[in-house]
Amino acid sequence: MMFKIPMKISDYLQIWNKLSAAEQHLLEDSAVLHTVKAGENVHDGTKECTGLLLVCDGQLRAFILSDEGREITLYRLLERDICLFSASCIITSIQFDITVTAEKDTSFWLIPTEIYKNLMSESVIISNYTNEIMAMRMSDVMWLMEQVMWKSFDKRLAGFLLEESALNDSEKLSITHETIANHLGTAREVVTRMLKYFQSEGLVTLSRGSIEIINKNMLNQLSDS
Amino acid sequence: MMFKIPMKISDYLQIWNKLSAAEQHLLEDSAVLHTVKAGENVHDGTKECTGLLLVCDGQLRAFILSDEGREITLYRLLERDICLFSASCIITSIQFDITVTAEKDTSFWLIPTEIYKNLMSESVIISNYTNEIMAMRMSDVMWLMEQVMWKSFDKRLAGFLLEESALNDSEKLSITHETIANHLGTAREVVTRMLKYFQSEGLVTLSRGSIEIINKNMLNQLSDS
Numbered sequence: 001m002m003f004k005i006p007m008k009i010s011d012y013l014q015i016w017n018k019l020s021a022a023e024q025h026l027l028e029d030s031a032v033l034h035t036v037k038a039g040e041n042v043h044d045g046t047k048e049c050t051g052l053l054l055v056c057d058g059q060l061r062a063f064i065l066s067d068e069g070r071e072i073t074l075y076r077l078l079e080r081d082i083c084l085f086s087a088s089c090i091i092t093s094i095q096f097d098i099t100v101t102a103e104k105d106t107s108f109w110l111i112p113t114e115i116y117k118n119l120m121s122e123s124v125i126i127s128n129y130t131n132e133i134m135a136m137r138m139s140d141v142m143w144l145m146e147q148v149m150w151k152s153f154d155k156r157l158a159g160f161l162l163e164e165s166a167l168n169d170s171e172k173l174s175i176t177h178e179t180i181a182n183h184l185g186t187a188r189e190v191v192t193r194m195l196k197y198f199q200s201e202g203l204v205t206l207s208r209g210s211i212e213i214i215n216k217n218m219l220n221q222l223s224d225s
Numbered sequence: 226m227m228f229k230i231p232m233k234i235s236d237y238l239q240i241w242n243k244l245s246a247a248e249q250h251l252l253e254d255s256a257v258l259h260t261v262k263a264g265e266n267v268h269d270g271t272k273e274c275t276g277l278l279l280v281c282d283g284q285l286r287a288f289i290l291s292d293e294g295r296e297i298t299l300y301r302l303l304e305r306d307i308c309l310f311s312a313s314c315i316i317t318s319i320q321f322d323i324t325v326t327a328e329k330d331t332s333f334w335l336i337p338t339e340i341y342k343n344l345m346s347e348s349v350i351i352s353n354y355t356n357e358i359m360a361m362r363m364s365d366v367m368w369l370m371e372q373v374m375w376k377s378f379d380k381r382l383a384g385f386l387l388e389e390s391a392l393n394d395s396e397k398l399s400i401t402h403e404t405i406a407n408h409l410g411t412a413r414e415v416v417t418r419m420l421k422y423f424q425s426e427g428l429v430t431l432s433r434g435s436i437e438i439i440n441k442n443m444l445n446q447l448s449d450s
Contacts (some may be wrong), residue, residue, distance in 0.1 A: 018422055020317065064367070064370070064374075065370065066371070066374065066375040067375070067377070069373070070375060072370075072374055078226070079443075091356055091357060091360045092357065093357045093358075093360035093361040093364060094363070095360075095361075095364035095367075096364050096365060096367035096368065096371075098365075110419070120353065120356075121353065122349065123349065124347065124348065124349045124352050125359075126347065127349050127352035127356065128345065128346065128352050129351050130356055131316055131345075131352060131355055131359065132316060132317065133318075133319035134356065134359050134360065134363065135316045135317075135319045135359065136318040136320075137363070138319070138321075138359065138362070138363045138366065139319060139320035139321050140367065141317060141363065141366055141367065141370065142289070142321035143320075143321070144370070145289070145297075145366065145369070145370055146289065146291070146321075148370070148373060148374065149289075149291065149295070149297055149373065149410050150291040150332045152291070168235075185374050188345075201377060213341045
């Protein structure tokens with residue numbers, strides 16, 4: 001029989017050592033470890049307060065949805081990342097909704113909104129940590145805004161393929177054109193057309209349900225140009 | 226001779242009454258009232274830390290610039306609004322630059338970065354207030370992102386004209402097509418073409434250097450559709 005090492009929230013929350021013993025106990029007692037399969041929905045934008053998500057292992061994707069069902073990825077959450085906007089009612093001025101799904105099998109702690117809200121209102125450590133998290137996510141969104149506004153689609157697609165390759169540690173990506181379109185906020189046809197152009201230029205090889213990167217250097221040059 | 230009522234920062238900072246006497250004195254002693262003319266630059270994105278701007282009177286515009294000099298407006302700052310990102314070094318994770326200019330003659334308090342940073346690290350009131358400000362600005366940017374991603378240009382332009390009309394309390398807007406293009410992150414030609422279409426549909430009347438709104442209801446319908 002395998003011995004299973006229990007996962008502790010103390011190993012994952014970056015500010016753990018700066019918290020008081022009482023604060024630590026409160027978090028240990030209230031946070032619940034959840035596991036979800038790849039593809040599962042973790043937070044639905046229409047629900048206000050799922051709670052804060054602290055990723056233990058796996059990969060979550062935060063995105064926004066249009067009324068017509070179009071999507072664009074805002075950021076990814078990996079090990080030790082924390083998602084604030086799945087508990088948007090902790091801060092009155094958060095006036096937008098995000099949706100969070102698992103891209104890989106993922107385990108995460110769910111910190112109840114009320115617990116965190118109380119901690120934040122009393123501890124300057126937790127409040128300033130919250131400032132840093134929000135600034136990080138806002139920086140992601142500002143980067144995305146600049147991409148969408150000023151960068152042509154070929155460069156964004158090149159950057160996305162390289163990022164996917166790094167996240168999965170593989171040159172061969174099992175991803176559909178539809179999924180890429182949902183990450184980048186465009187239509188499937190636009191993705192297919194550009195990928196075919198990339199193939200004709202010798203950057204990638206396309207096959208059913210997968211894309212293989214064959215010239216990483218040129219993709220990098222395109223993405224950075 | 227006119228008697229000039231001195232403007233006090235205590236009348237403008239929303240959390241004033243929640244601060245300690247020491248904190249209040251520190252802010253009163255360190256914040257400096259500045260006045261700028263319409264068109265003047267207040268914060269240049271390449272400079273990291275101008276300080277926090279607390280608007281007393283007038284109107285500031287915060288925007289981002291592309292490498293090629295294109296612009297898009299992120300938000301406006303009016304009386305009692307505070308700008309955090311002109312002091313981006315107060316929070317390590319702020320990894321983007323904004324530029325701030327005056328759109329009208331404006332007076333504002335400049336709160337020195339170091340003073341605010343120290344207050345924020347010690348006071349849970351100020352730290353949580355900072356969270357609220359950041360959430361507000363992030364909500365503005367998320368709104369803008371949704372507009373840019375999902376809303377057609379005619380609707381965005383209709384919304385912009387109505388907003389300008391409200392800000393200036395006038396149906397007649399003294400604004401060039403170039404300036405509108407810089408607000409909306411597009412090219413002047415795109416604005417001119419759409420305004421001419423609006424004119425042909427009886428929504429506005431165009432003349433040199435100004436745009437007059439003549440059918441507010443239809444602009445509202447277009448903007449909300």
